[in-house]
Amino acid sequence: MNDEYKFEIKRKRPEESYSNVNVYYSKENIEKYAKSKSLMRIQEKITIRTLELLNLPEHNSLILDLGSGAGFVGMYLTEVGYKTVAIDIIAEFLRYYDIKELNPIIADMCILPFKPETFDAVISVSALQWVYRDVNSKSNKLALKNLAKSVYSILKPQSKAIFQFYPKNDMMMDLIGKMFIENTPFKGGFMIDNPNSPKKRKIYLIMNKS
Template identity: 35%
Template sequence: MFFSLQFYNEEEAKKYSQNSRMIEIQTQMSERAVELLNLPEGQPCFLLDVGCGSGLSGDYLSEEGHHWVGVDISTAMLDVALDREVEGDLIVGDMGHGMPFRPGTFDGCISISALQWLCNADKRTHSPPKRLYTFFSTLYSSLSRGSRAVFQLYPENSEQLELITTQAMKAGFSGGMVVDYPNSSKAKKFFLCLFAGVSGVLPKVRNTGGECILLLFHLCRFKNMKGKSAKKGRDWILEKKERRRRQGREVRDDTKYTGRQRRPHF
């Protein structure tokens, strides 16, 4: 977990990381998240673990032969990760402040039980939509084109899901939601699967131990609020230029003429 664990002291962080049930659940969710990343078989990748905590999900990444960087706001949890001598690199950071990495750094991203905390305004200065957009836009930039980000999360309601997916679309992502064991109140798990730059194919409905995996919805490219395509309009052009800036490309400065339609020549 990410934001909530900033309140854990060192003793509580150690108890969390030594709980056999927690370790089992974290490993299972990490395994599922990596499966949804659809990484090349037999090829080590460089992955980002957002809300890495004490490194339980990172342990699974290492077992699969991948290299990883973990980011978490809780110094107590990261101290436990250091004591456990995890193989990944660790960074203290608030995901709502954005991801401080160069464009195209990572081959994929996973996050276990962290994303929903950005929907909370724990300080007067916190704006959930702005924090979500800051996170998603900087994450989009740090991922290589065609890669994926998979978030296991616990949404409180449909409004929270809409808030999250709207900000992800504004940042340039496409993708969808996968629900494991939808008919079970205890085993149900939500996985938000985002595609960076290239749309991918989400898992089809299938049976797993008698339970179904359902595709709730599919995200489309961001459109304006009226439902009409904004392509080639001023807003579309400004959004595209901003996305290219985040990717480290050279872009002309914005002016009052940006996106203005030219008069036809006769």
């Protein structure tokens, strides 16, 4: 999918150091994340950019937010007039704020509890790197495959899924993109903002359902 763009994050990250996401997000880490005004601002900016890339026809479209955390993405989406369903695997994240209007559901985003063709769009911000973290893990591979298939199924025709995420390196990024393309009829690729600035770089996987 991407033959020229190379990068490698050298520092050790929680995604590679912890056995799973539930272990990393202790009560303390959930609180730190949910209370951070700067994180809220960054996630809001990413959401605005994602909406730009989605280019949705109308404001009351139904959007599924995968790996919603405390709900920063969904809060912005509802503020600007979209209907949202927020999914996260960690119940404490969904209970941190009163986010009833985001229709929160505790679930693994790789096994989506919805009927086919339910959503006008799928957004996932800073979560996908938790699903596929180890190239040698069969369960990571299976989870990603299931995610790709489920997302394809629950999207309405002529719609998009956009995943902003932080892969460890270009190889992981490519493998994730390939997994979507090889296991579903999705078409699409990557959009990389600020590719030359490791700090500002934002990677978006854009998947189109025809």
